[in-house]
Amino acid sequence: MTLTILIDADACPVKDEVYRVADRFKADVRVVSNSPFRIPDSPRIKRVVVDDGFDAADDWIAEFAEAAPPNTCVVITADILLAQRCIKSGAAVLAHNGKPFDTASIGGAVATRAIMEDLRAGMDGPMGANAGGPPPFSKADRSRFLQQLDREMNRLSRLPPAQN
Structure with a gap:
């Protein structure tokens, strides 16, 4: 069984x-984006450049995850709605900071996203919709991501073939 990691690569x-x-x-790795990125020279790593259409990269990733056999796909994304789609397909999903998305956490993440979107839309003044945002990416985030990805890959690689 080959595991595949799908990267929502633009950011x-x-x-x-x-x-x-x-x-x-x-x-295997699929680096999915709206523009080309340099990737290592490896037969296991493929670049997938989609058109600039709204959510084109998300659609490609979600469709791949849906078509993949169960327990063979890990999606890396900060996009909560994409995470939700991929979880429904049975993929494991991690944010860039190492936070796992799963069936227990995704509902709250989607609700929080909607609330924050409404709050930003209603803001007036010089800050407008540009106020806030995620904190800067840190070394701790990178370390947490590596630990969580390693944990997820170990988990998937140990599953018996009947579940794959």
Whole structure:
């Protein structure tokens, strides 16, 4: 069984970390984006450039995850709605900071996203809809991501073939 890691790559700060972990587990990687990125020269790593259409990269990732056999796909994304789609397909999903999304957490994440979107839309003044945002990406985030990705890959690689 080959594991596949799908990267929502346009704003992903952990691509190099994914490549290293994928190499250790002999996993395939798909780097999905609206524009080309440099990728390592490896037969297991493929670049997928989609058109600039709204959510084109998300659609490609979600469709791949849906078509993949159960327990063979890990999606790396900060997009909560994409995470929700992929979880429904049975994929494991991690945010760039290492936070796992799963069936227990995704509902709250989607609700919080909707509330924050409404709050930003209603803001007046010089800050407008640009106020706030995620905190800067840190070394601790990178470390947490590596630990969580390694944990997830170990879990998936140990599943018996009947579940794959």
